[in-house]
Amino acid sequence: MSTETALQTTLQTDVAVIGAGTAGLAAYRAAKAAGKRAVIIEGGEYGTTCARVGCMPSKLLIAAAEAAHELRHTGPFGVHVDGQIRIEGREVMDRVRRERDRFVGFVVRGVEKIPEQDRIRGYARFIDNTVLEVGGHTLVRASRVVIATGSSPAVPEPFRVFGDRLIVNDDVFAWEDLPRSVAVFGPGVIGLELGQALSRLGVRVRVFGVRGGVGPLTDPAIRDYAAGTFREEFHLDPDAKVSRMQREGDEAVITFLDREGNTVTERFDYVLAATGRTPNVRGLGLENTGLELDKRGVPVFDAATLQCGSSPVFIAGDANDVLPLLHEAADEGKAAGENAASWPQVRPLARRAPLGIVFSDPQIAMVGQRYADLETGSFVIGEVSFEDQGRSRVMLKNRGLMHVYADRSSGRFLGAEWTGPRAENIAHLLAWAYQQGLTIEAMLAMPFYHPVVEEGLRTALRDALAKLSA
């Protein structure tokens, strides 16, 4: 029996979008707005990774952690909270899940507004370049396809030894109570955010890394400063030497060298693998297409047009792993949907200024070009420490170090990496300046109110200008 006759339904459409996450929904809407027939296929639950297990629940957990942290640090202001601070894990997780479900609800209601005939439930698999089999019940014959299947936590095989004590970010947001202890592997964005939040909520946390990385930072001075700052608060070893991992009873048992070189064995309720994410391409049947695949099995594509080779297949969002961030997924999805609709005419996506924020405390931010990508000798570094920065000190948030990079010949602002207070806000100012192609001089001609944390940025810009003039 042919695939077609074995399936109950066959559909013909212009654009088939695989995945109803942020990128997929944007792609579907763009294709429809361009006047095309389109369908959106979802194998998992509606609600998007961002709302369900990503950006939103992680920020909810962080908000609870910040409340606990602030309460513990009122003393230096002469404000004393008498009695013990009590963290009720069940209440913490109840609010995280309740608010999370509210955000998911908004997304789901949006999806439900999509005409029913355009929504297909089930996992899609390519039969060839533009024919998809969905959930064993539907055959979709499309003229173009957008892959927007997102990404999943990549868990290294040796961690499997922990069995059901091994968790990923998704599991944290399903907890009904806080555990006593968690070993976090991977001090990247997710590991840092969740590790610090859990620690502030009274969970015994150890964060282990490899090769010294801290968040997405590439500037060694900022990375070392950030590591030192976090280490004052919770155990963080970005270059950990773990010699043994095993499961004993209901616990994960880890043997490692502590920073003094002593061999330590500790037991944990859970091991959180925050060891990176991998594009969801397994099981997509890409081997049935004529698409060229890279060594991870991801179709080779043009990062500007999102087109896979010269085919009518496009790939957007975390699935292509260019910039696994929410606003990038939305932009890429829209561009992929538009290009799929107008194929074979395609247009490059006008990318916004690179912008990344880690919601740790102090926050970490990166704007524009990364330090690691700049050519040695072609730029100067303007620096500011937030330790003596006026407003930061007033608020007792005076931990931080910022580097701004400026092009030696043109004086243009190239990028910045830093950790410090209110970084999420300063990052936006800098991203806007970068996108406008401003020089350091032009940025310094902008207003700075007093007393604000942004005056710290002005100090770094002045330092850069002085170095440019020298």
Ligand SMILES: Cc1cc2nc3c(=O)[nH]c(=O)nc-3n(C[C@H](O)[C@H](O)[C@H](O)COP(=O)(O)OP(=O)(O)OC[C@H]3O[C@@H](n4cnc5c(N)ncnc54)[C@H](O)[C@@H]3O)c2cc1C
């Ligand atoms: C813990 C965490 C915190 C984060 N915090 C932030 C943050 O603060 N800021 C930020 O910008 N970004 C953050 N991110 C990243 C952000 O969430 C992602 O970049 C974004 O959600 C990716 O959207 P997407 O549309 O590519 O994927 P998704 O939203 O994951 O959508 C992919 C969809 O495809 C479906 N699918 C997969 N395979 C198939 C198939 N074969 N057939 C049918 N359907 C399929 C999946 O079920 C899923 O619904 C965070 C991520 C995590 C995990």
